[in-house]
Amino acid sequence: MSEWTVHGSRTIYTSPWVEVDLVDVEPPGRERYEHHLIKWAPVASVVLLDDQARVLLMWRHRFATDTWNWEIPAGIVEDGESLTAAAAREVLEETGYKVAPDALEPLAYNQPVGGMSNAEHHVFLARDGVRVADPVDTHEADRIEWLPLSGVQGMIDRGEIVAGVAVTGLLQLLARR
Template identity: 70%
Template sequence: MSSEWAVHGSRPVYTSPWVRLDLVDVEPLGRDRYEHHLVRFAPVAAVVVINDRDEVLMMWRHRFATGTWSWEIPSGIVEDGESPEAAAVREVFEETGWQVDEVEALAYIQPIGGMSDAEHHVFLACGAIYVAPPVDAHEADRLTDPMRPVKPTLCRVGRLLCCPSVPVGPGAGGECAIGVRCIASRGRTSSESLTW
């Protein structure tokens, strides 16, 4: 016997280019029908950029929604008509000034599947070239910095991939992603190979 819920219809409550709130008429197995809130987000592409020393390019930024500072990997919305791969390459450049040529799929995540449709396409890029200062300079306070390393130990698998940010604060260990060390970037000022 399947536990799949029956969906009888839905109606939008609020819509914007970034998010839509629907009330969905659902019927869980053996339960009464009711309207369930469903938040639909625009799809996101995120990139773990590593160099030949398995160091990860990260951004230190504040998130007003949670009131926290955290290290994050570059990420952003997939634009209309854009592939997730193209969005991944674009977001790395716009947010960090580093150019990656190729990305490979690492994970597909729906982080809050019980109440939202929030596609996260996570990619891996091995190597990058510094091109220019970030286009979206407002996106981060700074990139990873050798004077402020993120805990230089092997990181727990999945911590970063479930949510592309790493809380850093009282009691936070700075642990991040996929079995690689997260040490800092030495900000570049001219075109050169990725060696942060």
């Protein structure tokens, strides 16, 4: 199969966090049409593992899906910020744990909605977390807990961990052990 031809695009909505475009595309052997494209800044996230084989997870509600689930710290990479600096910043803001950006190990990368978005999720592994403060982003989680890595597969199976970036990172860590 050949690449689709892009004839142009127009932005129909923009904000500091998201842009929605209508893109004039022509798939091979098909008629042209306008396809939605949602553009986001990259997301950086961290699976924080301690010396007791536990992961730091945040229990939170997502209004868009009306879902309660466990997640890993994650957030948008700001302009001019490196992926590792963003990942370390998100851990600190959301959990109060400090991790060294230069000690973060790449764990997973995915494009969660490749058919209609440019979204990129970068997941890092950290092992050096030190609690230094209360979370700044207090709206991010109801609870923050260290949970055994050995129970993560069951939590995913039961739908207790459903966020794509968390599932991707945690399954990748389990596969590497």
